[in-house]
Amino acid sequence: MSAKVAFLGLGVMGFPMAGHLKAKGYDVTVYNRSPEKAKLWVDKHGGKSAPTPAAAAKDQDFVMMCVGNDNDLLAVALGPDGALAGMAKGTVLVDHTTASADAARKIYAAAKEKGIAFIDAPVSGGQAGAENGKLTVMCGGDAAPFERAKPVMDSYAKMTTLLGGSGAGQLTKMVNQICIAGLVQALSEGIAFAEKAGLDANLVLDVISKGAAQSWQMENRGKTMVERKFNFGFAVDWMRKDLGICLEEAKRNGAKLPITEIVDKYYGDVQKAGGTRFDTSSLITRL
Template sequence: MAKVAFIGLGVMGFPMAGHLVTKGGHEVTVYNRTAAKAQAWAEKFGGRAAPTPAEAAAGQDFVMACVGNDDDLRAVTTGADGAFGAMSRGAIFVDHTTASAEVARELDAAASKAGFHFIDAPVSGGQAGAENGVLTVMCGGRPEDFAKAEPVIGAYARMCKLLGPAGSGQLTKMVNQICIAGLVEGLSEGIHFAKKAGLDVNAVIDTISKGAAQSWQMENRHKTMNDGKYDFGFAVEWMRKDLSICLAEARRNGASLPVTALVDTFYAEVEKMGGRRWDTSSLLARLER
């Protein structure tokens, strides 16, 4: 059992922190910007709610975070009443936010200077993966820190892997999002084409999903896409945030991402249709306007 803090109780963080108690058996303290949500979590799982990130982090072995973006992450770490000001020497901060590799390296340097450790550990698997405790976690950091953190992360992960030094987890998450963007657009165009051709979409997918075209998106989203249902899952506005990180990093490292850039403009069109909070599979809706 470890003493763990969890900062950020959104659709991902709330169940992830819960698994630390129910599956991991850890002593957990939580912080959330909306205090009522932290209190609701504490009442449900029997942990403790803290009024600031600093108070949540004080005396903990591990501090996990899952917030919105680079600025949110800086606010709860190095900002006023941030966790970094209260962390114990030798403790480990694990960041599950999807953020830039740049901020990961920045916080790793700040942590090292203060005498504790940092791992960037963005996740994939969505809300369902968080609720079921089967996330994929992509990590960047030092091997010795990862070895200590991996059993704790295992409370909500099916796959957890160290990919390299600080920032490597975020870079790997960018690869993940680049791949998903192209897959969802291809699936959307395939379903759109099948409809125009007068085919039974479900029968088509049942057939081709057993071959080389198979993907998680095909298996898990084709039925709702065919029914025009998008009010769930990973939101378009979140995907655009992630793709903006990918495209900014590509400008820095010289990678060419023409499909990713194009799909981002398609998501911008979906937002103009009122789909900011629709699932990312709503690219089909753009084709069926």
């Protein structure tokens, strides 16, 4: 690959995603708020690191971001040393953070003023999906830059889809998180019911996972929930951040999210009980 790519943010998702880019032959420069993490990445994968987002973005064809929340994202993209400060006209900025649609539209507008394309592209699939290069990428933005950036994103994705204009990727990720919240609560109640009824919960899961109740959550988290193991990457703190974004957007667009509101409060109970870093399947601990 001749394209030059910067990757900004080397958390549990960004670190392996950037690694897939290097493995595919891209010329990769990384940035992370803590330089030690960037050094660790370079030691493992090669490539280069830079001290600021702007420095990492300089002379790159594509800049990918994966950070924590709206505030982090806006600072990394729009700050004095942010990505747009270092990018040239005609390049493409892609954001994999789960953030608000408002933040996406703000960056889109700022990038457009500079002649830079912006794609909001949150991902689903968790840490395992990032490590295995099997993420689902939900994109919002203009078609031409999406087509240019798609082969780059495909380095760590099993599906990369443009869903509409700026913000459409983030809105689709909200739908994803709304669906997951309800599924995990139902799975928690089902497992707890099976246990109270004296059934072999693992055997029950084996049977019902072959029928209409089957889901990714059941296949990947059901048995670990029975074992009360909750160390699979996507923490309750992050889920509450995401559900907060969903609930705020629902206030604006008039959508009714009664179950999501309840499950968000249930995750609050898990936080209060000390489960802030448990993964999202820890909802069962309430029962």
